[in-house]
Amino acid sequence: MRKVLVVMLAISILMTGMIFSKTVVTFWESMGGDLGKTLSQIVDTFNSQHANIEVKAIYVGSYATLQQKLLASAVGGGLPTMSQVYSNWTAALMKSNVIQPMQTFIDNPQIGLSKSQLDDIWEPFLKANTWNGKIYTLPFNKSIYIMYVNEDALALAGVSIPKTVPELIKDLPLLTIRDSSGKVIQYALGLRTTVDTFEVFLRQNGADFINSDYTKATLDTPVALETLQTLVDMIKTGDVLAQGGYLDGPFGNGQIAMYIDTSAGMSYTANSVGGKFSWTIAPVPAWKTQAPPFAGTDLAIFNTASPAEQEAAWEFVKFLLSPQIQAFWAIKTGYLPVTKSAIETQAWKDYVASNPMANVLVSQIPYGSSDPGIAAWSQIRNDVGTLVSDAMFFKMTPQEALRLAQQEVTKDLQSQ
Known part of the structure; x- marks a missing residue:
């Protein structure tokens, strides 16, 4: 009987661990001050809605520091699951073959994006995230x-x-x-x-x-x-x-x-x-x-992370691109909404009603150059x-x- 109890206890502990285990996504970013606080709110919201995923946003300092750390890690190891990147960083990192193209996830029939979801991203941003016909990154903080x-x-x-x-x-x-x-x-x-x-x-x-x-x-x-x-x-x-x-x-x-x-x-x-x-x-x-x-960075996922971590990071990317989150991010930070659906939300419409200058920003997106x-x-x-x-x-x-x-x-x- 004692052996049975021990076995049952072991199984219970194992199952509890499986239930409460989380896939951790490390996210290197350079959003200081109020920008960082807003990003933390978004991360906390995502984590509260995804019991099996924990995104850890890690502030690494200035963009220059982030660039140096990424390029060094691409050679020496220690890359995060995902990071902010400028397009020229992406080009340099592609030489080390460490970036997992977003196209991999976009085309996945179970977890990918529909054509309408992909078309929802403003075309100039999507174009700037594409190399040789393949989407490697997706837009994040854009001005x-x-x-x-x-x-x-x-x-x-x-x-x-x-x-x-x-x-x-x-x-x-x-x-x-x-x-x-x-x-x-x-x-x-x-x-x-x-x-x-x-x-x-x-x-x-x-x-x-x-x-x-x-x-x-x-x-x-x-x-x-x-x-x-x-x-x-x-x-x-x-x-x-x-x-x-x-x-x-x-x-x-x-x-x-x-x-x-x-x-x-x-x-x-x-x-x-x-x-x-x-x-x-x-x-x-x-x-x-x-x-x-345009100015600002994109999001990259690295193939040095496990498949589970990459998919968890992709879930977070999709969350960031959702209309309500895009509207919240743009309103709180002054960055551009990178999706068209964001400006159709009630939150954005209420914001524009008292901040008409936001309309000027959105009107310029189709003309922007990267x-x-x-x-x-x-x-x-x-x-x-x-x-x-x-x-x-x-x-x-x-x-x-x-x-x-x-x-x-x-x-x-x-x-x-």
């Missing part, structure tokens, strides 16, 4: 470049929000205010002297740093020269505040009437303005086209950024800067 506008300043000058680059240039002297000594007390526009500013205007001008098949630098070209020369000429007018740092502070202080940055900075701008004046956002002024760059998904992109940006900055600070001519950039980017592409 887009927009123009921040001091409505009171424009109203005082009798100027409408410029819709094109020529209109923007024409309005610069009208929005600049100088005191009796000629000192500028309000600049028309703020521009960061960074690679991002050049990239925004170059995309609007219908071009990029490299060609469409990522094989050739396209910086020593008439369109690139026109773009950089235009930026330099705007700065030379004295109507533009050009600096490397963020511009929400000068905007909030009334030092600039307009500036261009990502939508991820909207909460910072709101805090800087603090109700001192009426402000809004608008699309980046168009040039030859409308193609404002960075090339190549491993060399970080180095390309660094090289172009250094030279473009030199041109905007008048250390060299735009033509000199672009000729050097052409040479550096050519080397970067050859080193891939």
Whole structure:
């Protein structure tokens, strides 16, 4: 009898362990501050609804730290189940063959996505997550470049929000205010002297740093020269505040009437303005086209995890893409909803009713452009950024800067 009880107890303990065992998903992320708190809420909600899965969101620090850790782990081992990734990180990680393509899960008839579910993801995002016809990653925290506008300043000058680059240039002297000594007390526009500013205007001008098949630098070209020369000429007018740092502070202080940055900075701008004046956002002024760059990361699942862990991570990815979660994430963080169904939720509609600027963001998604998904992109940006900055600070001519950039980017592409 005693042996029977021992056996029954052992079976009971084993079954209890099986019932309460969970598949753990480790998720490396770089969402600090309030963003991290919002992500924690989402993770907690998912875990409460999935008794057999536990997602552990692990904050690893800055994006630079995350990149270094991922690339090192891809070689030395220790990758998480899933992580945030930029597209150029994905390209580098693909060389180590550690990414499990999302296509594997999407096409699974039991746990995959239907055509309508896949079509629900905005096409520009889906395109940026695709390599050689296969979806490797899926979008997560996405923002887009927009123009921040001091409505009171424009109203005082009798100027409408410029819709094109020529209109923007024409309005610069009208929005600049100088005191009796000629000192500028309000600049028309703020521009960061960074690679991002050049990239925004170059995309609007219908071009990029490299060609469409990522094989050739396209910086020593008439369109690139026109773009950089235009930026330099705007700065030379004295109507533009050009600096490397963020511009929400000068905007909030009334030092600039307009500036261009990502939508991820909207909460910072709101805090800087603090109700001192009426402000809004608008699309980046168009040039030859409308193609404002997206910013932000995607989600990758790694094949170094067990099949059970990968499937559990996939369940979490699907949860993140669900309409209610997408609406919650976008409302709480200011990031873009990456699915169309999110903007059909009542939560989003209620939010837009009191925050009409959100409509501007969504309206720009179909026109947005993504960075090339190549491993060399970080180095390309660094090289172009250094030279473009030199041109905007008048250390060299735009033509000199672009000729050097052409040479550096050519080397970067050859080193891939």
